[in-house]
Amino acid sequence: MNQITSSYSFPVLEEDKFDYVNEASYDVNQVDSDSKSNNIIFEHKLTGNNLISQLLTNNEAKFITTVVLKSSMYRETTDNVLNKIAPTHIKQTIQLKTTFETQSFFSAIIYTGEDKEITLNASKMGLDNFWDGATIELKKGAILARAGWRELENTASDLLTIKKDDTLEYGFDVSVISEEGGRFIANVESTLYDQIKQLPKNDSHLRSIVIHMLCVGFMNLAKDYKSNDSELTNFKGIKLELKNKNIKTWEDDEFNPNQIACYFLKHNIKLENDND
Numbered sequence: 349m350n351q352i353t354s355s356y357s358f359p360v361l362e363e364d365k366f367d368y369v370n371e372a373s374y375d376v377n378q379v380d381s382d383s384k385s386n387n388i389i390f391e392h393k394l395t396g397n398n399l400i401s402q403l404l405t406n407n408e409a410k411f412i413t414t415v416v417l418k419s420s421m422y423r424e425t426t427d428n429v430l431n432k433i434a435p436t437h438i439k440q441t442i443q444l445k446t447t448f449e450t451q452s453f454f455s456a457i458i459y460t461g462e463d464k465e466i467t468l469n470a471s472k473m474g475l476d477n478f479w480d481g482a483t484i485e486l487k488k489g490a491i492l493a494r495a496g497w498r499e500l501e502n503t504a505s506d507l508l509t510i511k512k513d514d515t516l517e518y519g520f521d522v523s524v525i526s527e528e529g530g531r532f533i534a535n536v537e538s539t540l541y542d543q544i545k546q547l548p549k550n551d552s553h554l555r556s557i558v559i560h561m562l563c564v565g566f567m568n569l570a571k572d573y574k575s576n577d578s579e580l581t582n583f584k585g586i587k588l589e590l591k592n593k594n595i596k597t598w599e600d601d602e603f604n605p606n607q608i609a610c611y612f613l614k615h616n617i618k619l620e621n622d623n624d
Contacts, residue, residue, distance in 0.1 A: 357484060357485070358484040358485070358486060358490065359399065359468070359475055359476075359479050359484075360491060360492065360493065360494065361373075361374050361394075361398075361400060361457075361492065361493035361494070362374075362493065362494040362495075362496070363496060366476055366478075367475060367476055367478075367479065368396070368398055368474055368475055368476065369396070369398075369474050369475070369476065371395065371396040371474065372394075372395065372396035372398045372400075372474050373394070373395045373396065374392075374393070374394050374395075374400075374457065374493040374494075374495055375392075375393050375395075375495065376390055376391065376392050376393075376413075376455040376495040376498075377390065377391050378390055378391075378498075379391045379439065386443065386444045387441050387442055387443050387444055388441075388442050388444060389430060389439055389440065389441055389442070390413060390439070390440045390442055390453075390455060391437075391438075391439050391440075392411040392437070392438050392439075392440060392455060392457075392495075393436065393437045394436040394437070394457065394493065395436070396474050397474055398473055398474025398475070399468070399473040399474065399475065399492075400457055400492045400493055401435070401436050401474075402473070403459065403461070403492065404435045404436050404457070405435045405436075406461075407460075408459065408460055408461035409457055409458065409459050409460055409461075409492055410427050410457070410458060410460050411427065411429075411438055411440060411455070411456075411457055412425055412426065412427045412455070412456055412457075412458055413425070413426055413440060413442055413453055413454065413455045413456075414426075414453070414454045414455075414456075415442065415444075415445065415451060415452070415453055416451070416452040416453075416454065417445060417451060417452075418452060418588075422445070426440070426442065426443075428440060428441060451499070452497055452498070452499050453497065453498050453499070454494075454495075454496070454497050455494075455495040455496075455498075456491050456492075456493060456494050456495065457491070457492045457493040458489055458490065458491055458492060459486050459487070459488060459489065459490045459491075459492055460488060460489075461486070461488065462488065463485065463486065463487045463488055464485070464486055465483055465484070465485050465486075466483070466484060466486060467481065467482070467483045468480065468481065468482050468483075468484060469481075504532075504562055504565075504566075504586055504608070504609070504612040504613070505558055505562060505612060505613050507530075507531045507532055507582055507583070507586075508531070508532045508534060508558065508561060508562060508565065509531060509532065509533050509534070510534045510536055510541070510544065510561070511533060511534065511535050511536065511541075512535075512536060512538050512541040512542075513535035513536060513537065513538070513541075514538050516535060516536070516537040516538075517537065518537055519536075519537055519540065520534050520535060520536040520537065520540065520561060520564075521534070521535045522534045522535075522561050522564040522565045522568060523535075523565075523568060524565060524568050524569050524572060524573065524580075526579045526580060528582075529579075529580065529581040529582035530577075530579065530580030530581065530582045530583055531582060532561070532562070532565035534561045534564075534565070544557065552615075552616045552617060552618050555613065555615065555616055556615060558613060559609045559610060559613050559615060560609075562605075562608075562609035562612065562613060563605045563606045563608075563609040564605075565605075566598060566603075566605035566608050566609060567605045569583075569598045569605075570598035570603050570605065573598065574598055574599055575599075577598070577599075586612075587599075590608065590611075593611075595607075595608065595611065
């Protein structure tokens, strides 16, 4: 819930603002994702008969989503429509960036008509009586409704690639590579690799193996990149999250790679009950 709301010279539909009657709402939800094409699908839905729905029906407004990478100040806005269910209800494909940094999304409805003055009628436009009879100026690009921010986060385990290595005799060896923003590579002895591939994704044993790999990876990260990790852009979001939680990172002497691995991927031990 937003604790601070913004003031505008025209009515805006957003959480904790009372410009519109209770029947009006604007909701955005992620409904699908496609890892192969690296995108996600958002569903935008405006409910109620109001000023915004009228503008959407008249093609004087549209749904938009802005993608932001905070660490690099990257920002891009899209207004594409995958499926128009109704003027007030669409699905939108969002192309994800090729990065493991946290990606943030801001969805809204904006005015796209020509600049104009209108006199508001609260009962016909679904507005609070405060706005009744007020004359406002709508300018192209003005935000009519806001759905707030959401984030798509990648964890440390998303940065781990497991490969078979026929030259290894025992276990695995984890290294940090700096190419394409950096990631962990775990080269695994062939028999162990084949066994790992047979485990289901939610298997607790597999989870423990991955945690062990992450721990070794973080140890090497602290050893090789403690003083300068600027080329490891994929790890920026992870480091920022740790700092926000007041957890020591690989830049700090007190860094504990085992605890960090378990922070991102907790052990899940399944205990048998006495009746089994």
